[in-house]
Amino acid sequence: xDVPLGSQQESPAIPGTYHxxxxxxRSAIPLECPVSAAPSLAGIEFYAAPSSAFRDAASDKFAxxxxxxxxxxxxxxxxxxxLRWSKLxxxxxxxxGRRIACRALNGVSSETFQTYLVSQTLSFALLKQGIxxxxxxxxxxxxxxxxxxxxxxYGKSSLGAAFLHAGxxxxxxxxxxxxxxxxxxxxxxxxPGPPRLKLFPTIAARMLGRRRxxxxxxxxxxxxxxxxxxxxxxxxxxxxxxxYVLRPPAxxxxxxxxxTIRPLSRRQACxxxxxxxxxxxxxxxxxxxRQLDRAAELASVVPVKSLSYPRRLSHIxxxxxxxxxxxxx
Numbered sequence: 405x406d407v408p409l410g411s412q413q414e415s416p417a418i419p420g421t422y423h424x425x426x427x428x429x430r431s432a433i434p435l436e437c438p439v440s441a442a443p444s445l446a447g448i449e450f451y452a453a454p455s456s457a458f459r460d461a462a463s464d465k466f467a468x469x470x471x472x473x474x475x476x477x478x479x480x481x482x483x484x485x486x487l488r489w490s491k492l493x494x495x496x497x498x499x500x501g502r503r504i505a506c507r508a509l510n511g512v513s514s515e516t517f518q519t520y521l522v523s524q525t526l527s528f529a530l531l532k533q534g535i536x537x538x539x540x541x542x543x544x545x546x547x548x549x550x551x552x553x554x555x556x557x558y559g560k561s562s563l564g565a566a567f568l569h570a571g572x573x574x575x576x577x578x579x580x581x582x583x584x585x586x587x588x589x590x591x592x593x594x595x596p597g598p599p600r601l602k603l604f605p606t607i608a609a610r611m612l613g614r615r616r617x618x619x620x621x622x623x624x625x626x627x628x629x630x631x632x633x634x635x636x637x638x639x640x641x642x643x644x645x646x647x648y649v650l651r652p653p654a655x656x657x658x659x660x661x662x663x664t665i666r667p668l669s670r671r672q673a674c675x676x677x678x679x680x681x682x683x684x685x686x687x688x689x690x691x692x693x694r695q696l697d698r699a700a701e702l703a704s705v706v707p708v709k710s711l712s713y714p715r716r717l718s719h720i721x722x723x724x725x726x727x728x729x730x731x732x733x
Contacts (some may be wrong), residue, residue, distance in 0.1 A: 419449070424522055425537070425581035426595035426641060427530070433506060435518060436631065437598045438639040445583055445595075446501075446533040450521065453505035458494050461486035474624075477685050485528045492622065493517055495525045501532025515600075515619035515629045522598055523578050527683040530581065531691060536698045537682040540580035540647075541601075542594050543567040545731060549575055549594035549642040552711070553680040554650035559715065561602055563650075565611035566720045568601070573638040577601045579682050582644060582702060592706050594644040599637035601630050610717055644706050646731060649676045651712035663713040663726035673708035674699045 422429045422437040423444070429437070431450035461480055478486040483499030492512050496505040504525060508517050527537050541560035542551045545567070552560045564574050576597030585591040600618075604627050608616055618628035649668070668676060677699035709730070713723045 419451075423596075423639075424526070425530070425535075425576070425579055425597055426583060426593075427526075427535070427581070429522075433521075435522070435598075436515075436600070437518075437522065438596060443586075445535060445581070446530070448501065448526070448529050448533075449503045450506055451503070453496070453507055455507060457505055458486070458496060458507060461496055462488065462494065487525055487528065489520060489622075493520065495521065497525065497528045497532065499532070501529035504529055513619045516622060518598070519600070519602070519621065519629050523682075527579065528686070531683055531686050534694065535581055536695055538580040538582070538677065539578065539680045539682040541577045542575040542580055544573045544575050544638045544642055545645070545728070547642065548645035548731075550645055550727070550731065551580055551594065551647045552650055553580075553647060553676065555652070555680075558650040558652060560650060562607050562611075562720075563723070564601055565603055565607055566724055568632075568636055569611040570724055573636055574599075574601060574632060575638045575642060583641075585643070590705060592644040592702065593641040595641050596637070596639050599632040599634075599639070601632060602627055603630055604628070607717075647673075647677075647702075647706055647708045648711040648727070649680065649708065651710060653715055661714060663711065663719075663723045665726060665730045666710045668708045668710055670700075670703050673703035676708060676710075677702055 419430045419432040420434060422431060422435050422439055424437050426445040428444040428447045429435070429450060430447070433450055433452055461478060461484070474490050476488045480486060485497040486494070487497070488494040491509055493506070493508045498504070504521070506521060530537050538553060539555070540551045540553045541564040542549050543564055552563050554560050561577055564577060568574055575594055577600065579597055581595045582592050583595065585593050602621055608628055608630055612630065616630055618630040621627040621629055648665070678695055681695060713719065
């Protein structure tokens with residue numbers, strides 16, 4: 405059963421225009437995203453589609469594994485990508501990455517729908533247009549972007565919340581798109597994402613206030629999608645100052661007692677950037693070659709460092725102080 409998303413059924417004939425990750429998005433589905441006339445790296449259209457539009461793509465004849473799973477991806481013969489999250493929604497990304505057909509299933513919140521649309525799903529469209537997204541949370545410190553890379557559960561969003569609590573703004577959470585500045589080729593720009601942050605309730609209450617509420621990311625987690633105010637979110641591209649690659653959480657007997665920051669060699673930085681791509685599904689040779697080139701280019705311009713720190717809220721002020729000191733150097 406198709407369900408409305410926000411005011412989807414009453415959407416105007418002319419779609420809204422948004423600016424996400426440096427990309428212009430035209431959408432008949434209202435989005436909680438920045439509206440900007442900034443220069444665009446690419447253009448993508450979102451549109452709501454009926455169940456019939458997905459019938460062939462969802463059939464087992466194209467799937468290598470017909471079992472129902474939480475996430476299902478099918479690369480179609482014409483070059484399109486079919487994506488489905490069980491009992492939540494399904495999407496169809498066109499072969500050229502310029503259009504995404506969307507369908508929500510019964511009961512899903514608009515916040516959850518938008519989060520998956522403008523992150524996981526959009527990453528497939530970005531790759532088709534030659535844009536390589538990284539898995540990162542980015543904050544703005546003294547007018548420059550500071551990125552934290554790492555897998556799920558490594559603490560990226562928690563660090564982002566800590567910087568918010570300290571009075572800084574968030575640029576993007578989960579997806580980082582970078583580009584070279586047209587005027588200065590030695591300058592890399594980090595582009596803004598949607599004004600929201602995903603946090604577990606305990607971290608949200610500690611860092612953003614107990615009255616802050618949000619929708620659950622999905623039925624299988626307690627993590628919340630928390631909207632940010634204009635004063636908490638930066639909606640314009642910012643020069644990228646540094647990238648910190650978060651070390652995985654260590655066992656109790658090996659946990660660090662203080663924040664440790666170490667510069668990575670260019671080779672180490674390149675490998676870390678490749679390991680922290682936002683989309684690990686697409687592994688075609690052409691994509692992997694481009695990914696290597698972009699990682700090497702980024703590592704040659706922006707400092708990339710490893711960061712390990714105690715995973716306790718009481719240590720967060722000291723971690724932020726160590727990062728600020730490193731940035732000053």
